[in-house]
Amino acid sequence: MAGKTPSKLPPAVADYRGSKTGQPLGVLGDRSIATAPAPAPTQGDLRSNYYTYLTKTPVSGQQSTEVLYNGDRAWVKLTLTLETAGPVAVGQQSAITPVLSGKGILLETGTPMVFTIGKGTRLYIAATALNRVKVAIEPLPWLEQIAATLNSLVSSLAALLPSGSTP
């Protein structure tokens, strides 16, 4: 073996795993270096989103509650501006109807209302007629990190406490 250089894996190779077309799906990294995938939010979660939401007209006298935003993956700052007369109710509970019952809050025409939607929560919307609502969704990844850090801190503190006591 003297004089022979040790075998070495190529620094990068084409990755055919899972390819159905025979074309490489991507490039594998340098497999001679140990790496671990870094957690990263998807681009879709970090992208701001602006659009107009049209509330649904109840059919045959029925109430209709819709999910306006589903915060399964990230914290967001949600800004709603009612462009029409309303009445439009929003709330974090699904039971916000009847619209005028006060179970949700009514949007005010032309006045932006800002909501901070936590991860894992939803914002519901209901109306008695067709309305236009301006929606601006701006992710708050740093808020999620702060929340995680706080959660970790609380857990650490809780671990220091004698067993049986509550933090």
Added chain:
Amino acid sequence: MSYPQPLSTTPILQGQTFWRLFTPLAGPGDIYESVVSGLGFAMGPNSDLSEVLVTYLDADQPTGVNSSIISPTRNFVGRVDARNDTTYPSSKRLGRILFSPNEIFDPLYTPQGFTGGDVKQLITPIIDVIQYFTSAPSVVPQRSDREFQFQYFEAPAPAASTFLLIPAYGRKSGFFSFVNQDNTNNVTVTINGVQLSPSGSPGVIGAYEQSLFTAVILNSAGSANFVFNSSNNTADKGGIWDYFCIEFGNYAGNAMPTSITLSDAE
């Protein structure tokens, strides 16, 4: 009525801030509806009607229903909800906002003195209501002047009359101009004010007509002008009328340039 009636949802889908109900009436019982809420209601600039009833759900009333009259001098500012989620207690129809004329319209009205051989031409009134989706102005200007221009009318039987009925709801002044371009035939022009009746169809039962000016005979190339003022109670008659009825006696179907301008100003 234009069919289907103007859709109140279209301007919302297009991002407009108002909906305009603008359509000729079809009959005395016309009711139009808006399926969206409004923050204010006003007469449109081109309305022939001067009073429109806005009806909506009101839980504070024993009947569950309330209504408000809008006119060129009075709009209605405030949020009125289209309640598609519930129904009117009396009719079990969805609780939408309803618009209906608050004045009588009778398409079958027969003018006073109408006999066999006469013909009648009726100008169908237009309802023009604006529903605002955003804050409405508290002061609304009066309606635009309404101008009618005619060159010819439908000819009656020989020596009979053609009656022209034009909507006058709430108009306070008017200018009428006639020119007879018939070379051989004299035409007698008469202008009456008409107050319609809910039970007057057909015929003049319950309705009321009053001559506003002394009839004039227009010779060949003759012309005549009349100025109407609602507050005039001296030589000619004033008043607020539903229709002006203009009779062209002995009209033979030749050119009869006619110009009529009605205004909300006195």
